[in-house]
Amino acid sequence: MRASFAGTVLAMAAAVPLADQPITFHGIGPVRVGSPVADASRAAGEQLVKADDKHSGEGCYHVRLMSSPSVLFMVEEGRIARVETADPRFRTHSGVRVGDSEARARSVYGRRLEVTGHKYDDTGHYFIVRSADRRYALVMETDGKRVVYIRAGVEPAAEYVEGCL
Numbered sequence: 407m408r409a410s411f412a413g414t415v416l417a418m419a420a421a422v423p424l425a426d427q428p429i430t431f432h433g434i435g436p437v438r439v440g441s442p443v444a445d446a447s448r449a450a451g452e453q454l455v456k457a458d459d460k461h462s463g464e465g466c467y468h469v470r471l472m473s474s475p476s477v478l479f480m481v482e483e484g485r486i487a488r489v490e491t492a493d494p495r496f497r498t499h500s501g502v503r504v505g506d507s508e509a510r511a512r513s514v515y516g517r518r519l520e521v522t523g524h525k526y527d528d529t530g531h532y533f534i535v536r537s538a539d540r541r542y543a544l545v546m547e548t549d550g551k552r553v554v555y556i557r558a559g560v561e562p563a564a565e566y567v568e569g570c571l
Contacts, residue, residue, distance in 0.1 A: 416507075419436060419537070420423075421458050422435065423474075424447075424471065424473070424474040424477060424496070425474065425493075425496055427497040428497055428498060428499040428501075428558060429489055429491070429496055429497065429498050429499070429558050430498075430499045430558060431537045431542035431543070431544060431558055431559070432542065433486065433489050433558075433559070434477065434489045434496070435450070436449035436450050437449060437450050437454075437471075437479060437486060437489065438486065439487065439488050439489070439542070439558075439559045439560050440485055440486065440487050440489065440560065441485060442484055443469060443484060443485070443486065444529055445479055446479070446486050450471055451568050452460070452468065452471055452472065452473060453472075454469040454471060454474060454479065455469060455470060455471075456468070456469055456561060457470050457478055459470060460478065460570070461568075461569060461570055461571070462468065462570050463570040463571045465482060465483050465571035466480065466481065466482050466487075466571075467480075467481050467570060468480055468569065468570065469481055469482065475495075476491055476492070476493035476495075477490070477491045477493065477496060478491065480563055480566075480569060480570065482563055486559070486564035487559050487560050487564075487571055488499045488557050488558060488559025488560065488563045488564050488566075489557065489558055489559060490528070490555065490556065490558075490569075491504065491555070491556055491557075492504055492554060492555050492556075493550060496556070497505055498544060498546070498556060498558070499527070500515065501514060502514050502515075502546060502553060502555060502556070503553065503556075504553050504554060504555065505553065506552065506553050507551065507552055507553075508531065508533070508548050508550070508551060508552065508567075511533050511546055511548075511553055512533075513565035515535050518535050518536075519533050519534070519535060520533070520534040520536070521533055521534075522534065522536070522552075522565075524547070524548070524549075524569075526567075527549060527550065529549065529550030529551075530547065530548050530550050530554075531547075531548045531550065532547055532548075532565075533545070533546040533547075533548060534544055534546075534565070537542045538563075541561055542558070542559065542560055542561060542564065543558065543559070543561055543564040544556070544557075544558040544564070545557050545558065545564055545565055554568070
């Protein structure tokens with residue numbers, strides 16, 4: 407009975423369009439941080455395919471769903487390590503999207519927000535929200551005015567600026 411219920415929940419999550427599901431510390435929709443790629447594909451109801459346009463490193467690469475190619479999943483050692491996007495259709499659990507102002511992100515996250523300077527853009531920032539246990543992070547990259555990229559997942563992968571190197 408329990409396995410049947412879990413299967414039903416996963417099937418329902420996969421049926422809801424990814425853009426209608428929030429990005430959280432633990433993934434998006436049925437694609438969960440920590441899952442092996444094969445399990446994440448089964449949960450999503452479609453194959454995760456390698457993103458050949460993203461740099462790969464030793465034991466690290468990106469995959470995507472063909473139904474939502476603007477959402478990438480970083481894979482380290484065969485497991486989903488983070489979710490990331492520059493697509494404004496996707497939102498964080500608290501409702502921040504690419505294109506939102508820095509002021510909105512500051513207002514939404516308040517004192518939970520850590521702000522650091524951007525590595526490559528003198529006017530940009532990294533807005534970081536950490537899980538209570540500090541094992542996971544949500545990173546909103548800005549250009550100094552607006553959110554331009556969102557990524558979330560397990561530490562330290564959530565904060566890798568260059569992705570896979």
